[in-house]
Structures are given as C-alpha cells and as structure tokens.
Amino acid sequence: MEDVALPCPGPPYHRGLDLDLLQCQAPSTTTRTCCTRCWYCCVSRTRTEKQNVAIQIAIDGLIVDLHQRRTYPGVVEFIDGVITAIREDPSARIDRYIMPGFVDAHVHVESSMLIPSEFARLAVVHGTVATVSDPHEIGNVCGVEGVRYMLENGARVPFTFAFGAPSCVPATTFETAGAEITASDIRELFKDERVRYLSEMMNWPGVLYNHPVVMEKLAVARECGRVIDGHAPGLRGEQAAAYAAHGISTDHECFTLEEAIDKVAAGMKILIREGSAARNFDALHPIIKLHPERVMFCSDDMHPDSLVLGHINLLVARSVALGYDIYDVLRAACVHPVEHYGLPVGLLRVGDSADLIVVEDLTAFSVHQTWVKGRCVAEHGTTAIDHVEERIINQFSCDPITADQIATDHLGKEVRVIVAHDGQLVTSEEHHVLPSNDVLKIVVVNRYTNAPPAIAYIKNIGLTSGAIASSVAHDSHNIVAVGCSDVEIVDAVNAIIASRGGVCVTADGKTDLLPLPVAGLMSNLDGYDVARTYAALDSRAKALGSQLRAPFMTISFMALLVIPQLKLSDKGLFDGGMFTFVDPLLPS
Numbered sequence: 001m002e003d004v005a006l007p008c009p010g011p012p013y014h015r016g017l018d019l020d021l022l023q024c025q026a027p028s029t030t031t032r033t034c035c036t037r038c039w040y041c042c043v044s045r046t047r048t049e050k051q052n053v054a055i056q057i058a059i060d061g062l063i064v065d066l067h068q069r070r071t072y073p074g075v076v077e078f079i080d081g082v083i084t085a086i087r088e089d090p091s092a093r094i095d096r097y098i099m100p101g102f103v104d105a106h107v108h109v110e111s112s113m114l115i116p117s118e119f120a121r122l123a124v125v126h127g128t129v130a131t132v133s134d135p136h137e138i139g140n141v142c143g144v145e146g147v148r149y150m151l152e153n154g155a156r157v158p159f160t161f162a163f164g165a166p167s168c169v170p171a172t173t174f175e176t177a178g179a180e181i182t183a184s185d186i187r188e189l190f191k192d193e194r195v196r197y198l199s200e201m202m203n204w205p206g207v208l209y210n211h212p213v214v215m216e217k218l219a220v221a222r223e224c225g226r227v228i229d230g231h232a233p234g235l236r237g238e239q240a241a242a243y244a245a246h247g248i249s250t251d252h253e254c255f256t257l258e259e260a261i262d263k264v265a266a267g268m269k270i271l272i273r274e275g276s277a278a279r280n281f282d283a284l285h286p287i288i289k290l291h292p293e294r295v296m297f298c299s300d301d302m303h304p305d306s307l308v309l310g311h312i313n314l315l316v317a318r319s320v321a322l323g324y325d326i327y328d329v330l331r332a333a334c335v336h337p338v339e340h341y342g343l344p345v346g347l348l349r350v351g352d353s354a355d356l357i358v359v360e361d362l363t364a365f366s367v368h369q370t371w372v373k374g375r376c377v378a379e380h381g382t383t384a385i386d387h388v389e390e391r392i393i394n395q396f397s398c399d400p401i402t403a404d405q406i407a408t409d410h411l412g413k414e415v416r417v418i419v420a421h422d423g424q425l426v427t428s429e430e431h432h433v434l435p436s437n438d439v440l441k442i443v444v445v446n447r448y449t450n451a452p453p454a455i456a457y458i459k460n461i462g463l464t465s466g467a468i469a470s471s472v473a474h475d476s477h478n479i480v481a482v483g484c485s486d487v488e489i490v491d492a493v494n495a496i497i498a499s500r501g502g503v504c505v506t507a508d509g510k511t512d513l514l515p516l517p518v519a520g521l522m523s524n525l526d527g528y529d530v531a532r533t534y535a536a537l538d539s540r541a542k543a544l545g546s547q548l549r550a551p552f553m554t555i556s557f558m559a560l561l562v563i564p565q566l567k568l569s570d571k572g573l574f575d576g577g578m579f580t581f582v583d584p585l586l587p588s
Contacts, residue, residue, distance in 0.1 A: 055080070056077060056079045056084070057077070057078055057354075058077045059076050059077075059358065060073075060074065060075045060076075060092035060093050061073070061074075061092060061093050061094075061095075061096040062074075062092070062093075062094055062097045063076065063086065063097075063099075063348070064097050064098065064100075064348075064362070065348070066099070066331050066347065066348070067335075067347070067349070069327040071097070072088055073088065073089055073091075073092035073093075074087055074088045074092055075092055076098055076354075078354040079374075081353060081354050081373040081374025082351065082352070082354060083346065083349065083350055083353075083354050085350060086348070096359065096360060096368060097358065097359050097360075097362055098357075098358055099330065099348065099356065099357060099359065100129075100334040100335065100345075100346065100348045100355065100356055100357070101127055101128065101129030101130065101334065101355050101356055101371075101372070102126070102311065102312035102316070102357070103128070103129065103131065103132070103296075103334060103337040103338060103343065103345065104123075104130075104132065104297070104299050104311065105132050105250075105252075105298040105336070105341075106252045106271050106273070106296075106300055107131050107132070107275075107299050107300060108134055108300065109131065109133050109135070109150065109154075109161070110135070110137035110138055110472075110519070110521040110522055111137065111276070111300075111301035111302060111303065111472065111556075112302055112307055113303065113304050113472070113516055113521070113530055114307075114523065114527045114530060115390055115518055115522050115523070115524050116133070116150055116154035116157070116159075117157045117385075117388040118387070118388075118523075118525075118526065118527035119131075119527065120154070120157045120158075120159035120385060121157070121383045121387070121527050122304070122307045122383065123159070123307065123311055124159065124377045124383060124384075124385060125370070125378045125381055125382070126310050126311040126312070126313045126314075127311075127365070127370055128311045128312055128313075128370075129159065129160060129355045129356075129357070129372050130161070130162065130337070130338075130343055130355070131160075132162050132164070132196075132341055133150070133154075133161050133163050133164070134163075134164045134199040134229070135147045135199075136166040136169065136171075136475065137472075137474070137477060137521055138150060138518075138519045138521060138522075139166035139181055140169050140171065140177045140178060140179060140475055141179065141394075141477050141519040141520060141521065142179060142393055142394075142395055142519055143169070143178070143181060143185075144179075144181060144188070144189065145393065146179070147165070147166065147189060147195075149518075150163055151163055151192065151195070153388070155194070156388050156390075157385050158373055158375050158385065159372055160355070160372070162194070162196045162197070164195065164196065164197045164199035164200075165185075165186040165189040165195050165197075165199060165221075165226075166181050166199045167186070167200065167201045167217050167221075167229075168199075168200075168202045168203050168475075168562075171202055171203075171474075171476065171560075171562055172203075172475075172562060172569075174571055174581070175475070175478070175559070175561060175569035175570055175571060176446050176451070176476055176478065176570050177475070177476040177477075178395045178448050179395075183216040183219075186198065186221070187224065190221075190224040190226060196226065196227070196342065197221075197228065197229055197341055198221035198226050198227070198228045199229055200229045200231035200252070201218070201231060201248055202475075202562045204231070204235060205579065207242075207243050207246055207248070208242055208243060218246050221247070227249055227250075227340065228246075228247050229248070229249070229250050230243065230244070230248040230249065230251040230253075230268060231252070231253050231562070232248075232263075233254075233255065233563050233564070234253075234255075234564070235251075235262075235263070236258075236259055237262055240259075240263050240265075240268075241265075241267075243266070244263070244266040244267050244268050245266075249268060249269060250268055250269045250270075250296075250340070251263050251268050251269075251271065252270075252271035252273045252298050253273075253425075253563075254270060254280065255283060255424065255426070256283055257283060257284055257287065260284050260287050261290065264287070264290075264291050268294075269294045269295070269296060269336070269340060270287055270291070270294060270295055271295075272285065272287070272288075272298070272315065272332075273300045274314075275301045275302045275553075276299075276550045276553045277300075277301055277423070277553035277554060278423065278424060278425050279423040279424075281315060281318065285318075285319060285322060288319060288324045288332065289324055289328070292325070292331070292332070293331075293336070295328075295336065296332055296333075296336045297312050297315045297332055297333050299312070301553065303534060303538075304527060304531035304534050305531045305535040305538060307527075308528065312333050313365045313367060315333070316329055316330065317363065317365050320362065321363070326362060353373050353374070354371055354372075354373060354374040355371065355372050355373065356371050357369065357370050357371070358370075368380065389524075390518075391524075392517045394500055394517060394518065394519055395519070395520075396447055396448075396471075396497070396500040396520055397447070397448055397449055397450075398445065398447050398451075398479075398497060399450050399497070400493075400494040400497055401445060401490055401493055401497075402490065403486040403490050405453055406441070406453050406489060406490065407486060408441075410434050410584075411434050411435065412434065413588065414432065414433050414585075414586045414588070415431070415457050415585055415586060416429055416430075416431060416457070416573060416582060416584050416585075417429065417430045417431065417432050417457045417458065417459050418442065418456060418459065418568065418573075419458075419459045419566075420458060420459065420461060420548070420555075420558065421460070422460070422547075422548050422549055423549060425557045425560060425563045426565065427558070427564070427565050427567065429565055429566045429575075430459065431586060432457070432459075434457070436459075438460065438462065439457050439458070440457065440459075440482050440484060441456075441458075441482070441483060441486070441489065442455075442456050442457065442555075442558060442568055443456075443480070443481050443489060443493070443568075444473065444480050444481075444559055444568050445478060445481070445570065446478050446570040447471060447477070447479055447520065448478075451570065453570075454568055454569060454570050454571060454572050455584065456568045456573045457584060458482055458558065460548075461482050461548065461555065462545045463482065463483065463484055463541075463545045464484065464545035465484050465488075465507050465508070465544050465545065466484060466488055466505065466506055466507025466508070467481055467483025467484065467485070467488035467489045467492040467506050468481065468482055468483070468492065468503075468504065468505050468541050468544075468546075468555065469483075469489070469493050469495070469496055469503070469504045469506075470496070470502075470552050470556050471496050471501040471503075471516060471520035471521070472503065472516070472520070473556050474560040475559075475561075475562070476569070477520060478559065478569075480556065480559050480568075482555055482558075483506075488506050488507065491506045492504045492506045492511065495513050499513060499515040499516075499517070500515075500517060500520060501516040501517055501519070502514050502515045502516045503516065505537050505540045505541050505544070507540075507544055512536070512537055514530070514533045514537055534552075537552070538550070538551065538552065561576055562576065564576035565577050
C-alpha cells in the first residue's frame with residue numbers, strides 16, 4: 001500500500017456546498033492539501049493497487065451524548081462511514097451541536113406522494129436519517145411486488161428505510177383492494193433483512209377474537225423474531241391489555257392522554273403522531289414526562305408540501321419549548337426507534353455508522369448538516385442526494401364514469417352524513433335533510449374494475465364550488481371525490497382515471513391535476529417540483545371554500561374503514577363502530 005498526496009475532496013465531492021473547515025488533523029508525516037471551506041478532512045488517505053481510497057473525516061463542536069445525558073466540546077472522527085473516535089477537546093467549536101440523526105418511527109412514505117428516494121432527498125434536509133416505513137399503501141394496490149418496489153428504490157439512496165411487511169392487505173373485506181398479502185407472503189418478505197417488522201395490525205377485532213388469519217400472521221412475525229406494530233384507536237383497559245398480550249408493542253393511534261397511559265400500562269410504546277392529517281401532539285405530549293422511555297415521534301402520513309417545511313425536528317423543537325427534559329426528547333426522537341426496531345443506524349458511539357446531524361442550537365434545531373453512513377447528504381437546507389430515475393408500476397383498470405351513475409333522488413329526505421374533523425382521522429355521524437348547509441356529495445369509485453360508484457354525504461369539507469378528488473384513498477386506494485355538483489365530481493374523477501392516478505381540483509371548467517403514476521399514489525418526479533404542484537392544488541381547493549388544513553389528506557381518510565365512525569368504501573357507507581354497512585338514506 002502506497003501513501004499518496006491527495007487533495008481534500010472539495011467540489012464536486014461535497015457538491016460545492018459551503019462547509020466550515022475543521023482544521024486538518026492529519027499526522028505531520030502525511031502529505032495533503034485541504035481547501036479552506038470544507039468539513040472534509042483528509043487525515044490519512046491511502047490508495048491500494050485497486051485504487052481504493054479511505055477517507056477520515058473529523059468534525060468538532062458540542063457533542064450531545066444521549067447515552068450519558070451530557071453535552072461537551074469534542075471531536076467526532078470517522079473513516080469510511082464508521083465512527084472511529086469521539087474525544088473531548090476544550091478547543092472545539094461551541095457554536096454548533098453534533099448529535100444522532102432523527103428517526104420517524106412510523107410513516108407511510110406513499111402518503112408523501114413521493115417514491116422513497118425522493119422522500120429521502122427532502123427528509124435529510126431536516127436531519128432525518130431513517131424512517132420506520134410501512135408500505136401498506138402500495139401493498140394494497142400492487143401486493144408483494146409493490147413492497148419490493150419500495151425496497152429496491154429506497155436502497156438507491158444514502159438513507160435508512162426500515163420497511164415492514166404489511167399485516168392487513170386488504171385492510172378489510174368491506175372494500176375492494178388490488179391485492180392480498182398472506183401469512184406465507186409475509187414469511188417470504190421476512191427473508192429480506194430490510195423487512196424489519198410486521199406493520200401495524202389494524203384488525204384489532206381479529207386480534208381480540210383470535211381470528212385464525214390474524215393469528216397466523218402474528219405467529220409468523222414472532223417466529224421470525226420481528227417486532228409487531230400496533231394500530232388500535234380508542235382501545236382501553238382490558239381490551240388494550242388483551243391486544244398487547246399478542247406481542248403487539250406500539251401504537252400511534254392514541255388521541256387522548258388517558259388512552260396512551262392505558263396502553264403504556266399494557267406494555268406498549270406510544271408513538272406521538274403529528275402529520276398532515278392526524279395531529280395528536282397537543283393531546284399526548286405529557287406522556288414525554290410521564291413515561292419518557294416509552295415514547296417515540298412519528299408523522300404517519302405527511303404530504304410533500306409539509307415535508308418541505310420540516311419533519312421530526314419540528315416535534316423536537318415543540319417538545320423542548322414546552323419545557324420537557326432535552327435528553328428525554330432527543331432519546332424519543334433519535335434513540336428509541338433505533339433500539340426498538342433494531343435499526344442499522346448509528347447513535348454517535350465508537351463503532352457506529354456515522355449517521356449524525358449538526359444543528360445550530362438546541363431550541364429550534366435548525367439543521368446545519370446531515371450525515372448518513374459517513375456521507376454528507378444535506379447542508380444549509382440543500383439536499384445533496386441526486387434525483388433517481390425510477391420505473392413505474394401501477395394497477396388501474398376502470399373506465400370513465402358518467403353523471404347518471406352518481407345521480408340521487410334524496411332532496412327533501414333525511415340522510416346520514418359523515419362529519420369530518422380537521423386534524424383527525426375519526427369522523428362522526430349527523431342526520432340532515434337535503435339540501436343542508438355544507439353537506440356535499442362524496443363518491444368512491446372502484447379503480448380496479450368497473451363497478452357502480454358508492455355515494456354518500458359529507459360535512460365540513462367546506463367547498464362552495466367545484467370538486468376535489470384523489471386516488472390516494474386509504475386503505476384500498478380507490479378514487480374518492482367530494483364536490484358541489486355531479487358534473488364537477490365526474491370531471492375530477494375522470495381526470496384521475498385518464499392519468500391512472502393523481503389528485504385533482506376542478507371548477508369553472510378548469511381542471512388542475514398532479515399525476516401520480518406510481519401505483520396511483522406517488523410521483524417519480526423531483527420531490528420539490530411535486531411539492532410545489534401539490535401546494536398549488538391545495539391552495540386552489542382552499543380558494544374554493546375549504547377551511548381544512550389539508551383538504552386532500554382529509555378526504556383520503558374518508559374511506560378508511562378501520563377508524564370510526566362513518567366512512568365510505570367502494571361498496572357503500574360503513575359504520576366503523578358497528579362494523580357494518582348502513583344506508584345513507586334514513587327511514588322516513
């Protein structure tokens with residue numbers, strides 16, 4: 001092996017980003033040159049006959065040690081993406097903090113409308129280095145092939161995606177999905193070490209009543225040594241304990257503090273959720289102090305315009321601002337997901353992967369730089385991950401619909417009405433005589449085959465003209481549309497059918513569309529471009545009268561039957577409390 005003099009990588013290695021230089025720590029016997037504005041330090045670089053290069057990088061600052069719960073000036077050194085030394089150094093800079101990266105403990109990447117590689121490009125800017133990702137959405141459309149698509153695409157970028165094996169595909173028998181994932185499929189998926197857990201077990205009645213299909217899937221997860229994620233909104237007391245007794249270890253669906261405390265008592269860990277639709281942070285944050293070692297943070301579902309603005313870093317900042325112990329908060333955001341799921345993510349220890357972030361302060365947690373496996377992937381709000389060209393998979397087989405197919409004769413009659421609640425996935429039920437203020441028609445169209453659309457009524461969407469529609473409609477991802485007239489609803493639905501997936505706004509004869517060609521759920525284009533287009537659609541929906549923070553996200557959950565109360569599937573109006581179909585028209 002021959003020592004050679006090599007320049008500091010500089011541009012294009014770090015893409016010309018303005019990176020403050022830590023003084024080079026190379027031994028005086030090593031010949032090297034360094035640029036004057038670069039974090040990369042060429043400490044001892046050697047080249048073998050095969051031209052392999054080892055690069056040692058050193059970063060100084062205030063080191064946030066989440067294991068010993070202390071912060072001190074020091075230097076972190078790593079070679080080829082592995083931390084080789086962490087040492088105290090009183091001369092280290094004190095105007096920045098070095099800490100482990102953030103982890104989203106539960107997210108459906110598909111809800112960002114971005115393929116994993118693009119999700120990563122946006123997330124690393126906010127200090128996220130890993131996600132615990134449930135590919136349930138694409139699983140419902142494309143089955144195991146969809147899960148493998150996510151695995152393959154996610155592996156193409158420097159980011160850790162810990163994917164799960166979807167446990168509930170289809171989510172229920174009361175809707176039409178595009179695929180089924182069986183216990184045998186789950187066992188096969190678990191042969192891939194990147195599939196690290198059994199995704200949220202939404203069929204909590206099946207758990208409580210020992211349904212054989214559910215029991216088989218849980219047994220496979222236990223046999224394969226995988227963590228089992230939960231999903232049990234509203235489950236309390238003995239029922240929560242019985243649910244957890246099957247080895248189900250987490251829940252992200254709590255919407256009251258009392259429910260969260262019950263589930264902790266049952267042995268579960270609580271994921272505080274704050275996404276684009278469901279926002280439970282305000283209700284649940286006291287659990288950080290009550291049970292600091294049982295808490296993680298997650299987004300669950302996050303639209304691209306939200307992801308551009310921030311991610312787990314925002315929840316950390318809010319928690320610290322409320323006065324919670326900073327080490328408790330950071331352990332919830334960084335350490336607990338890694339330990340609970342056994343993620344291959346470093347936690348700022350010697351021998352760990354160099355997955356770390358540099359922040360400007362411990363209040364706003366403005367991320368100066370993000371490193372994944374020793375590579376700088378974001379700096380000063382700019383991603384350093386390249387866009388990846390990716391293939392398209394999809395399943396879309398329905399023909400356009402007509403206004404006659406969604407016409408009703410309910411004027412002057414009393415109907416059941418779905419009441420949407422901003423920031424919540426749960427709905428309630430009201431009864432109104434049509435027409436009624438703010439009560440609009442909602443339809444769900446089967447995208448997998450030609451079938452009569454399902455029709456019902458909804459309140460609190462707020463549109464005063466036009467229609468909005470989406471092929472992102474949990475969990476089976478048929479087409480959901482809400483509008484002020486049948487013609488506009490049909491126009492919006494047919495625009496989505498023509499593009500084989502998307503989100504759409506139509507009014508006054510003008511239709512705006514964001515195509516989602518990957519499973520009707522995601523775009524394979526640049527994430528920032530997708531975010532801009534989506535933000536424009538969101539603004540137009542609000543200009544048509546919607547006061548919801550996320551109109552498209554809200555309607556996407558109106559077909560989610562596993563969360564009460566009243567929802568609409570492609571097969572009809574469904575009472576999630578009674579777990580049965582009901583007639584939209586009440587008896588006269």
